[in-house]
Amino acid sequence: MTTSSATEVSDASELRHQLVEQLRANNHIRSAAVERAFRTVPRHAFAPEVPLLSTYADDIVAIRHSDDGTITSSISAPWLQADMLEAARIQPGHRVLEIGSGGYNAALIAELVGPTGYVTTLDIDPVVTQRAARFLPETGYSQVSVVTADAEHLPSEVVPEGGFDAIVVTVDTWDLPWLNALAEGGRLVAPLRLHGYRWAIGFTKGKDALHSDEPLVVCGFVAMQGAGAWNPNRHTVHGTGVHLSWEDGTPLSVDQLAPALTGQPTVTRTGITVGGQEPFDLLTLYLAGALPGFCRLAVDPDGDHQVLNPPPQHWPAAAIVRGASLARLAHERIADGDDGKGRYEFVVHGYGDHGHLVAREMAQHVEIWQRNHRGARCPFISARPAVGRAPAGPAHEPHVFAKKHTRITVDWPIMPARTARATVLEGSDAR
Ligand SMILES: C[S@@+](CC[C@H](N)C(=O)[O-])C[C@H]1O[C@@H](n2cnc3c(N)ncnc32)[C@H](O)[C@@H]1O
CATH class of the missing domain: 3.40.50.150 (Vaccinia Virus protein VP39)
Known part of the structure; x- marks a missing residue:
């Protein structure tokens, strides 16, 4: 000893x-x-x-x-x-x-x-x-x-x-x-x-x-x-300091997003709120499984580009890409809250010609999560041996994560109803 x-x-x-x-x-x-x-x-x-x-x-x-x-x-x-x-x-x-x-x-x-x-x-x-x-x-x-x-x-x-x-x-x-x-x-x-x-x-x-x-x-x-060792499949949108990662699912091309990301986003409000200290990791897991083209968006913390306002902080934001358009989840402070930690509303920023549609798609899934699954502390995960080759191309099976050795499925239990409705606001006056 x-x-x-x-x-x-x-x-x-x-x-x-x-x-x-x-x-x-x-x-x-x-x-x-x-x-x-x-x-x-x-x-x-x-x-x-x-x-x-x-x-x-x-x-x-x-x-x-x-x-x-x-x-x-x-x-x-x-x-x-x-x-x-x-x-x-x-x-x-x-x-x-x-x-x-x-x-x-x-x-x-x-x-x-x-x-x-x-x-x-x-x-x-x-x-x-x-x-x-x-x-x-x-x-x-x-x-x-x-x-x-x-x-x-x-x-x-x-x-x-x-x-x-x-x-x-x-x-x-x-x-x-x-x-x-x-x-x-x-x-x-x-x-x-x-x-x-x-x-x-x-x-x-x-x-x-x-x-x-x-x-x-x-x-x-x-x-x-x-x-x-995992492959982050991280791709940088040229000239923007924005990085997109597809750790599961098929990486998409990203350079066509550069003009969209430097333009003014639309803001889709969800009416769904979260406390300042309340974790919402299960929402991001839900979106990762529900939405085709899901990726995580990060920015260079010290980059000069500053194209996204506000940039995601602390950890990468949930995002989806559709051709030359993109949507990302953000949250906006809407009240100080009784506990002094603030209350935030989930909003979705849309970029590019179809950004408002892509943002609405993401917001609708935030609503589904709110209505059916929020409060489910325990989605059920199963892992089965991967049999044969993964399907080629961007085929999307909701809530299934195709790995090398296994197929991971996330089952979301339905919880008692909560309701919310998303509204979309266009242009700079929305913020
Ligand atoms: C967090 S540490 C383990 C902590 C440890 N169990 C303890 O007593 O707290 C993680 C370890 O995983 C090891 N590791 C990384 N990749 C590995 C691999 N492919 N096979 C086996 N070990 C690996 C690292 O070398 C590292 O020592």
Whole structure:
């Protein structure tokens, strides 16, 4: 074991128990087993180079960076580890695979499976597996097996007969190539990219498909490397500083959009509002599945172009392209709100000759979401093996995301009616 002073050990254990109280209070830890694991495993021992206090903050601990400074390996944030372990429903005796390693989360899993189960943790980066192979025995978890491999091609000798009882994926993944490595009835929890939106999703394996059955959690993870690295399919509209990404679906040509984006947009009002702190990630997921030509629109933060007013902030906007016209979702502050955080109305900006029609199409789908699906915290996701080749061309099947290994379907439950009606305003006086 790494030598630490008695004060350091007692500080660490106090910080660990404080963290557990916080995770329980925020409902990330919900079971006695996950609580016990978090109280037991010394998180700081998996990043001895990092100050003690930082290892017990409810945040990621960066471990490895690429040359441009991007984090390529981290110990994930405790709240997300707790949510994902709860979703994995790991029991004593289970055989569990962790994809994306470091050691800490594998040790938590080792606590959950106990002496009758086993844990394999796998990473593409040999520096990460060397660290895990050192820290796990130092902290008393020498039974965890550490493997260096690209998760896109799981070595067959790693997979137990009948498959794993649970697979916990701790790296941002665009696809789920692990269906065959999971036992029927087993759980798979993964941060899955759907059109660039990232959701931690817990699935149970049925006969030959995965089915989700709990609310999705918005999350962020370091990017997948190797053969399964995702392609953002990012295209820049020449001379505008506007970038459009098609992570799912067929990328369309974009340069014909340049004149449209430098013109004045129409503004289609939806009458549908959202609180300043209220997430609307499920709306963007809904639009991504519902609308052909869906993409995400971002602008150069420091570019001179400033063609879009206001530009999307913090994260890319939902957008659709139709030939030389485009629509994008925005929201406008309409009231201060009782909580001081403001109230916003969803509006759709249309660009180009048919921009108002494209914007109306998007606004109508915002209405459908409002009327039928808003409040559905839990759309149901299933992942089936992709059979044969994906259809050629821009054929669109609503709410189906065609991946390399799987076809992901999002089913939206119908919720009690809410109504709204979109109006379109043309030109600059609309804003
Ligand atoms: C967030 S870290 C894992 C955190 C870890 N599970 C923990 O204890 O908190 C994600 C890891 O995924 C690894 N990774 C990236 N692409 C991979 C791939 N294709 N196969 C296996 N591991 C990969 C990275 O090297 C990185 O160490």
